[in-house]
Amino acid sequence: MKKDLSIEFLGVRCENPFFLSSSPVVNNAEQISKALDAGWGGIFYKTVGIKGMDECSPRFDTLTDGSQQWNGFKNMEQISEMSLEQNVEEIKKLKKKYPNKVIGVSIMGSTEEEWIKITEAVTAAGADMLELNFSCPQMTSHAMGSDVGQNPDLVRQYTKAVVDHTHLPVVAKMTPNITKMTVPAIAAAEGGAHGISAINTMKSIANIDLDNITGKPVVNGKSSISGYSGNAVKPIALRFITEMNQCEDLQTVQFSGIGGIETWQDALEFILLGCRNVQVTTSVMQYGYRIVEDMISGLSHFMDERGIDSLNELVGIATKNIIPAEELDRSFQIIPTINESKCVGCGRCYISCFDGSHQAIEWDYENRKPIILEDHCVGCHLCLNVCPVQDCITPGEVVFKDGRRNNRSGEDVVKQLAYV
């Protein structure tokens, strides 16, 4: 199953919304060719600077639950290891070979002059759009990366300098290492940015090496704070995207979503919250470019099942359903039900309800069965989240709080849970 997943982003037609983000997965033309052949709609070429970087070894670390699945990933790489001139050659080669793929290029300077120089060189090389890297958290210069992204005046100034020197669409890439992303995002828009991409990596220390008593990765006995990515940061990315998409001053910019995308579902979540483009790195570092096959196939099947013909129909439709906490309907409790024939008698619901909630599940030690005490149950659904058996504990009866029924039936509430 392969549907038409094409979508326009900043006036550029993309064959699908799946892009690779500026990172080690898009270092050079040869490497990127394999990615584009695998089906990625486009890329943001690894950030081009004036000079190549001097990198440390080792430079990665992972957070796992003990299995091979990475929950989070920490990296210490900076921008491209190649010079501006070398990268320009690679971009030219790439654009010549793939005229129909979208070659975005991430760039970064440390002064206005540098930003302009790189902009002109990359524009001339044939790039389709520019992404301004205001967000790498592990640069060895404080005039670059997330230190710039945290300063709205510099963001505005550098964006304007770039926009004034190129005809290409410009995306400003935001750092999550900030309380309100809307502030630098508005500054970028004021500087003329057409799009915002978010998030870059979170500043982190993922693990402490207990033998060396320092962070990981250990570089000659020391370590540094650096960027954290992977599935663990997806919730944070979705939050920033939503806040920006709901911000009145950002209604004219388009969004590219980044942060822990591994599956078509992750990508769709970003699209539903307002992104016309999504970018991926960490899961590609773990599984390779081929994961795009299942993104394309999975999203196609989803659209087919829901009778959706164009991705445009999905962009941002979930945004309106994210509302302030004070506006949530707090008039009812949904009491869970336990399917006794599915219950394997582990007692995890009992433990979690007693230790972590409202002591609303009794444990029958003789028969190894949980019993829900409806009088105590507040409908928090911790039990449902901890149960290891699929569909064993499910939402059950809707109970309205005293005097708050307002002529509604339980079904009226449950209906709101369903996909519209």
Next chain:
Amino acid sequence: MTRTSVLEYEPTKIEAYDFRRAMEEASRCLLCEDAPCSKGCPAKTDPGKFIRSIRLKNVNGAAETIRENNILGASCALICPQEKLCEKECSRTGIDRPIQIGKLQQFAMEHERALDKTYLSKKDTYTGKRVACIGSGPASLACAADLAKEGVEVTIFEEHQKIGGMLRYTIPPFRLPDSVLDQDISQLEKLGVKFELNHRVTPAELKYLQQEYDQVFVGAGTWQPKKLPIPGADLPGVVLALDFLAQAKENHKEMAPLGDVVIIGGGDVGMDCAATSKLLGATSIYNVFLESLEGAPAVQSEKDFVFKLGISLISEFKPVEFIGNGKVEKVKFQHITNESTILLKCDTVILAVGQKMSEDTCSLKESEHIFIGGDMANGGNTAVQAIGEGRIAAAKIMESFK
């Protein structure tokens, strides 16, 4: 035929989980309330607790729990019929398949070995009390460990040259390497337990020991093999399972070629004899027993193992005659219900039809000053059952000190 993991009689290494595989398996554990696996262990090794420790990256804690509860923790990890005990009770079975508890236990014990850890320490609750344990099998060792931890001075009397009883002399090295049993025994030595080897305690000496020691525990096992009352049973070439297994362990490189082997008996010992014969190069092997295939008392994993080694299992036939001139040459079997007969050519017949107590021990009864456990008490069961009984006896002995 599927390749099996064990293809040598005396492998240099038994396959074990590494940290990552152990974490993956521990992540499957449902971490039950009032864990049923823990209730399924006769020795009270408490897998529910030690798997939770592994899941929470506390491998030391896991090994410590195992050690505190089961002085033969490393050996049990390899030889326990988990499928009949802890794993049989596992809640995860309701979803797919049980947690591999034995493999996780082996992982924790391997951690202890690799880091040369000592988790047990001596208290002085019963300093000055002295207990003699007769036999050095699982029951005695478990009894001795629980007593020694509370400060009791324990001496173990063993008639053989080495410590460990049946585990040492009959379980083949591809199931339980000596090094693993030694790892367990070294914990007892660290607790100060004394061993009197090559020392057979006669009934007369037992009376003497009762005066010398505050209490006596007897776990002398069932070492007297049962024989078959059929013609030709005394022919050369007809050997007893325990003798065969012991001889293989002692000196397998110098054993005469086994030739065509017929094993009689469908229990775990019979399966061990079959696998041992295969790994020692027997020409052909038939394992024949009275029971149906599913009814044969060996655990399924042992039957699977023997099957994977390519050994023929013949169910529901009983031997009626050993035939031969000066040595056994053929065995005649008859079906247990119909007229079918089989005549198997053989050079070696191994009888694995059970053991009983030796004559001087079978009259012993538990009393105020004699405690009994292990195969002697239960008629022949698992090592972990013997450990449980040894621990119960230790608790009774300590109760008598109050």
